[in-house]
Amino acid sequence: MVRRGLAVLLGAALGFVGLAGVASPAQALPTPSGYSITGVDVSYFQGPSLDWAAVARGGAKFAYIRVSEQDGRAVSHNNPDPFYATNYAGARANGLYTGAYHRARPDLSSGKQQADVLLGFAPYVSDGRSLPPMLDIEWPRTEWGLNDCYNMTPAQLVAWIRDFVTEIAVRTGRQAMIYTNTNWWNPCTASSQSFAANPLFIANYSQNPPPLPAGWSSFTVWQHAAGTPIPGSDFSTPDLDVFKGDQAALARLLGGPATSLLATVNNRYVTAENAGASALIANRTVIGPWEQFDQIDVGGGFVAFRARVNGRYVTAENAGASPLIANRTAVGSWEKFRISTNADGTVSLLANANNRYVTAEKAGALPLIANRTAIGSWEKFRVVTPPVLVNLLANVNLRYVTAENGGTSALIANRTVIGPSEQFDQIDVGGGFVAFRARINGRYVTAENAGASPLIANRTAVGSWEKFRISTNADGTVSLLANANNRYVTAEKAGALPLIANRTAIGSWEKFLRLTS
Numbered sequence: 001m002v003r004r005g006l007a008v009l010l011g012a013a014l015g016f017v018g019l020a021g022v023a024s025p026a027q028a029l030p031t032p033s034g035y036s037i038t039g040v041d042v043s044y045f046q047g048p049s050l051d052w053a054a055v056a057r058g059g060a061k062f063a064y065i066r067v068s069e070q071d072g073r074a075v076s077h078n079n080p081d082p083f084y085a086t087n088y089a090g091a092r093a094n095g096l097y098t099g100a101y102h103r104a105r106p107d108l109s110s111g112k113q114q115a116d117v118l119l120g121f122a123p124y125v126s127d128g129r130s131l132p133p134m135l136d137i138e139w140p141r142t143e144w145g146l147n148d149c150y151n152m153t154p155a156q157l158v159a160w161i162r163d164f165v166t167e168i169a170v171r172t173g174r175q176a177m178i179y180t181n182t183n184w185w186n187p188c189t190a191s192s193q194s195f196a197a198n199p200l201f202i203a204n205y206s207q208n209p210p211p212l213p214a215g216w217s218s219f220t221v222w223q224h225a226a227g228t229p230i231p232g233s234d235f236s237t238p239d240l241d242v243f244k245g246d247q248a249a250l251a252r253l254l255g256g257p258a259t260s261l262l263a264t265v266n267n268r269y270v271t272a273e274n275a276g277a278s279a280l281i282a283n284r285t286v287i288g289p290w291e292q293f294d295q296i297d298v299g300g301g302f303v304a305f306r307a308r309v310n311g312r313y314v315t316a317e318n319a320g321a322s323p324l325i326a327n328r329t330a331v332g333s334w335e336k337f338r339i340s341t342n343a344d345g346t347v348s349l350l351a352n353a354n355n356r357y358v359t360a361e362k363a364g365a366l367p368l369i370a371n372r373t374a375i376g377s378w379e380k381f382r383v384v385t386p387p388v389l390v391n392l393l394a395n396v397n398l399r400y401v402t403a404e405n406g407g408t409s410a411l412i413a414n415r416t417v418i419g420p421s422e423q424f425d426q427i428d429v430g431g432g433f434v435a436f437r438a439r440i441n442g443r444y445v446t447a448e449n450a451g452a453s454p455l456i457a458n459r460t461a462v463g464s465w466e467k468f469r470i471s472t473n474a475d476g477t478v479s480l481l482a483n484a485n486n487r488y489v490t491a492e493k494a495g496a497l498p499l500i501a502n503r504t505a506i507g508s509w510e511k512f513l514r515l516t517s
Contacts, residue, residue, distance in 0.1 A: 032207050035242035042238045044081050052090035054230045062097040067122040070105030080121050099131025107150040111163030124172040128256030128294040133168050134177035138184050154190035170476030173516035177201050185213035196416035247311030258292040262382040266364035272326045276310035279323035279367035282360045287386045302336035316370040320354035323367035346380040387425035395511035397495035403457040407441035410454035410498035413491045433467040447501040451485035454498035477511035
């Protein structure tokens with residue numbers, strides 16, 4: 001990523017003079033204290049010979065890789081990064097999670113067009129290994145001949161950024177990551193607070209947590225050093241990053257469809273007991289957060305299972321001699337399983353650790369363990385897709401809908417970050433209708449008093465007031481039509497008041513972005 005102004009001054013102190021022309025590599029800097037998950041970001045300017053094995057050996061878990069930019073040198077202005085494919089393949093082959101980013105030129109074309117460029121060169125796949133697409137919006141390069149704000153007004157830049165992130169959300173179901181620097185953002189957007197719901201990738205080359213741009217209360221990723229050599233490699237000088245959060249938070253950011261396993265011997269779901277602190281056991285009758293796993297292809301015909309509740313991988317502990325437990329931060333030989341599909345449509349799991357099948361021991365009364373040489377009734381499972389987990393972002397104010405006060409108060413669009421109160425299971429209830437169940441209390445959202453009162457999550461079953469029809473609008477947003485009164489749900493007073501189903505037509509207050517991870 002290319003920086004200017006204060007970022008370049010700070011970079012120069014590190015022996016770095018801007019990625020458009022690297023002088024001599026900086027000395028490797030220590031990781032800021034308190035951050036256990038590290039990563040890198042790279043582009044054309046790091047060259048074609050990045051040593052991804054050395055990057056992985058150095059402890060990096062993720063990489064953001066430049067895929068495109070709008071640089072004005074081509075008629076179309078769409079300039080793909082020539083090393084994206086090589087870098088992507090190298091990062092993936094060495095076990096890193098990856099994300100693609102686009103370097104913006106908002107003076108050349110619309111935000112939507114440039115978001116489409118990014119997704120055209122690097123389509124987003126919800127595979128549990130891909131980070132959200134990212135917008136790199138910062139100082140222009142000197143040779144572009146523009147002022148710091150691209151010769152645009154703050155209002156024009158805010159509209160452009162909104163155009164970009166909305167297109168990413170519509171096409172991928174994910175919120176775009178935004179890479180920027182506080183010293184660019186605040187003057188060039190007039191300290192806009194509109195994008196606080198987007199995860200922030202902040203650039204600040206220091207060992208201390210950086211000051212944040214207007215609107216954000218925290219960052220997701222912090223780029224703390226630029227052009228820094230990786231020990232043991234003659235070629236790798238990526239930018240260095242840290243992730244703010246634990247493995248579970250990283251797993252949530254990675255998203256991907258969840259999987260649940262139902263033991264056929266007792267018709268119970270496999271759970272990562274005690275939020276993953278205890279062994280896996282098949283004893284649950286319903287799917288909650290502990291019963292959901294990311295099934296990840298790790299190559300060679302193997303998969304790994306990552307528990308959503310703690311972001312850890314399931315291991316056949318002690319080479320299979322101990323029960324399965326979700327406590328690993330990386331995939332090794334004990335964390336790999338082969339899936340066998342049985343004649344009756346069930347599946348069985350063969351542990352790579354000892355070439356034994358996983359069993360729901362004692363018909364599910366004891367934890368799962370990989371100790372069987374053949375498949376019987378205890379070794380059979382059904383793969384079940386949990387209800388779709390959605391977050392609703394009001395288009396009018398770019399705030400998440402929350403089940404306020406743990407669901408005891410009405411739904412309102414006023415949150416900038418996602419927690420349990422902002423998560424809903426979208427459940428198909430037939431007839432073209434869906435219901436929304438709040439994760440915070442397990443209750444269904446109702447159009448209270450046949451729609452005369454605000455929406456609230458307080459029902460234990462689905463009746464006519466709890467059914468909604470989803471309409472997809474021409475711009476990719478969705479609107480919710482309440483079955484209770486055939487009216488559209490609105491973020492009343494541009495989100496200042498609770499959601500209520502009282503509109504006969506769709507306007508800006510009745511549009512939502514439906515995010516699926």
